[in-house]
Amino acid sequence: MAAIIKVNLDLLLLQRKMSLTELSDKVGITMANLSILKRGKGKAIRFSTLVALCEALDCQPGDLLQLEEED
Amino acid sequence: MSPVQQNKLTVLVKRFLDIIRILFLAVAVIWPLTVLIIGLSMPDDPQERHADVNVFLSFHVHSDETANGLSTPEDQGELIMRGRGDLQLNNTRGRLSWYLAGAISQILLFIFLYGLLTMRKLFASLVEGNTFTEENSERLRKVGFTFIGWHLVSPLLQYFGSRIMLNDIAFNVPGIQLFPAFELNIGWLFAGFAIIVLSGILREAANLHREQSLTI
Numbered sequence: 001m002a003a004i005i006k007v008n009l010d011l012l013l014l015q016r017k018m019s020l021t022e023l024s025d026k027v028g029i030t031m032a033n034l035s036i037l038k039r040g041k042g043k044a045i046r047f048s049t050l051v052a053l054c055e056a057l058d059c060q061p062g063d064l065l066q067l068e069e070e071d
Numbered sequence: 072m073s074p075v076q077q078n079k080l081t082v083l084v085k086r087f088l089d090i091i092r093i094l095f096l097a098v099a100v101i102w103p104l105t106v107l108i109i110g111l112s113m114p115d116d117p118q119e120r121h122a123d124v125n126v127f128l129s130f131h132v133h134s135d136e137t138a139n140g141l142s143t144p145e146d147q148g149e150l151i152m153r154g155r156g157d158l159q160l161n162n163t164r165g166r167l168s169w170y171l172a173g174a175i176s177q178i179l180l181f182i183f184l185y186g187l188l189t190m191r192k193l194f195a196s197l198v199e200g201n202t203f204t205e206e207n208s209e210r211l212r213k214v215g216f217t218f219i220g221w222h223l224v225s226p227l228l229q230y231f232g233s234r235i236m237l238n239d240i241a242f243n244v245p246g247i248q249l250f251p252a253f254e255l256n257i258g259w260l261f262a263g264f265a266i267i268v269l270s271g272i273l274r275e276a277a278n279l280h281r282e283q284s285l286t287i
Contacts, residue, residue, distance in 0.1 A: 033287045043285035 006068045007045075009038045012057045027052040078198075085194040092191050095184055102180065106173030110166050123159040124172045126236050127229040129252040130154055148246075155252045160240055168236040175228045182224060186217035203280035208273040215266030222259045229253075 013023065020038070024031050029049065036042045050061055057064070134148040160168075193210040201207065233251040242249055 036285065037287050042287050043282045045287050049287050
């Protein structure tokens with residue numbers, strides 16, 4: 001069984017009561033790219049993107065990323 | 072070379088391939104009909120025929136002009152000249168040589184057309200800005216295999232075709248002997264393998280490009 005990195009964007013957006021559009025405006029990342037991250041389809045994430053997301057969502061990288069066993 | 076110049080060159084090559092494609096597609100349709108019509112309308116008397124047959128052959132020219140082309144080399148005196156090339160021959164006994172030469176040309180034309188159409192698709196994709204794609208890699212690989220295929224099939228067809236044609240042609244010129252010739256061009260085969268290797272590099276580039284597009 002392989003492990004994968006899950007991006008907890010859904011949960012954080014819910015907790016911050018923020019929409020994907022608002023986040024997109026704040027961090028300057030397109031909706032399409034945020035959607036790729038949210039759906040776990042992304043292959044990698046840049047440090048600059050991680051910093052921007054953490055600042056916008058007021059969280060730590062560890063809150064955003066989670067190691068999970070794949071089904 | 073700047074990207075703009077590179078793009079202009081790509082567009083230019085694509086337009087050239089567009090024209091060549093139309094030209095060769097027309098030839099692929101017209102040529103077999105022409106071969107058939109000329110073949111059917113050929114006079115029975117070989118002396119009245121004016122339809123040359125192109126055959127890739129080796130030739131020997133001997134000093135003894137009294138000997139004829141069907142004699143053994145020993146009967147024909149000293150060897151003055153030898154060579155090989157695409158020879159135009161006439162004076163055939165039957166019509167077999169004419170149809171066979173036409174069929175060989177048609178087979179080679181189809182292989183060439185397949186490569187040409189694949190190459191055109193590749194350049195059309197490049198013009199649209201799709202450089203690093205799996206499809207382009209596959210197209211380049213097909214071009215490489217077509218290249219190799221053409222340079223393997225062509226000498227084989229010409230060799231075995233010329234053997235049959237030599238039996239069919241009533242060639243009887245004193246002092247001149249004709250033989251089937253086989254010429255495999257290793258350089259072109261190597262070029263074909265190099266294209267296949269490049270297609271593998273393009274596939275790797277396409278993988279990297281896809282991963283890059285999914286890096287947020």
